[in-house]
Amino acid sequence: MLLSSSISAVHATATEVFTEAATADVEIAGLVIAVGLVAAGLMLRIRRDRDGATVFGALGYAFAVLVLAVAVRSNGWLTGADTAVAQWFVDHRSATLDQLSIAVTTAGGPAETAALGLVVAVVLVWRTKRYGPALVLLATVATASIACTLLKLIVARGRPPQSVQMMLETDPSFPSGHVTGTASLLLMLALIAGTRRPRAVRMLLLGIAIALAVVVACTRMYLGVHWLTDVGAGALLAACAVTLGSYALHRLDSPGDGTDSTPPRLLMNRISL
The missing domain is CATH 1.20.144 (Vanadium-containing Chloroperoxidase; domain 1)
Structure with missing residues (x-):
């Protein structure tokens, strides 16, 4: 019974999160963050900081993929x-x-x-x-x-x-x-x-x-x-x-x-x- 209740709670929470993520404002904000991370990586690359550039660049691309994955999973605005x-x-x-x-x-x-x-x-x-x-x-x-x-x-x-x-x-x-x-x-x-x-x-x-x-x-x-x-x-x-x-x-x-x-x-x- 406890396990069933926990699973139901997790499912309800995930559903709510995906529903909220389906809004245009949230998805646009996510893309802005991703672009900002990639841009920071490019700036660090110009400053010849290869370590920092790699970290920010990789995080930016990965975050963009995550934003798209959430949008797709929730049939969000980005899939329009x-x-x-x-x-x-x-x-x-x-x-x-x-x-x-x-x-x-x-x-x-x-x-x-x-x-x-x-x-x-x-x-x-x-x-x-x-x-x-x-x-x-x-x-x-x-x-x-x-x-x-x-x-x-x-x-x-x-x-x-x-x-x-x-x-x-x-x-x-x-x-x-x-x-x-x-x-x-x-x-x-x-x-x-x-x-x-x-x-x-x-x-x-x-x-x-x-x-x-x-x-x-x-x-x-x-x-x-x-x-x-x-x-x-x-x-x-x-x-x-x-x-x-x-x-x-x-x-x-x-x-x-x-x-x-x-x-x-x-x-x-x-x-x-």
Whole structure:
């Protein structure tokens, strides 16, 4: 009897919390906090405080994912555009885009992402004779994927209606595993490949990685298997993991006090594109 009463009380409390969180004011406030944390991280990065920048940046992205998760779980204000965006993609389908989307989403699947990550890790070890960068790459993608799987189980969001799905998927929808995996892998590859490159080249590589991740996100919505908030959360989750992965890469060659006051030893001194 006591256990049953406790469970009922917890359920009632959770329901009340989710109901309150569904309001626009609460969700906007949550996003403002998340943006503020990320902005603080960027400011600390400019001041060459790598430790502080990593902590605030990762917390900001993680908090944004939490805000979206609560909004999705409570059918909150932030989910308001999901249906309209899904319908827009359905209305703009064509035979050519159908084939292209299926090809892109297949290439960016969890198994394909894992296989590509392993291949890249092997190449990194072969070219650099170092295991550290390869292990960081694999750990970053694996951490993002595991976190994504756990969130799927916790939030337990349903997929879009099967009537709009071009590829039947019935497992939980939030967040998008395709976006989480491909974005974390592509961004880490861009960071590693950009080592020793001019700033313009590094920005170009990051831009390409982001663009490819956006393409994957669009194909998931185009195929009718994810909502807008699903792919958004996947991108934020990948950003959180990559923030930590980038810091780990930095620490491999700069085991100092967390600042960039002294030039770090070049990470990839034997790799070239």
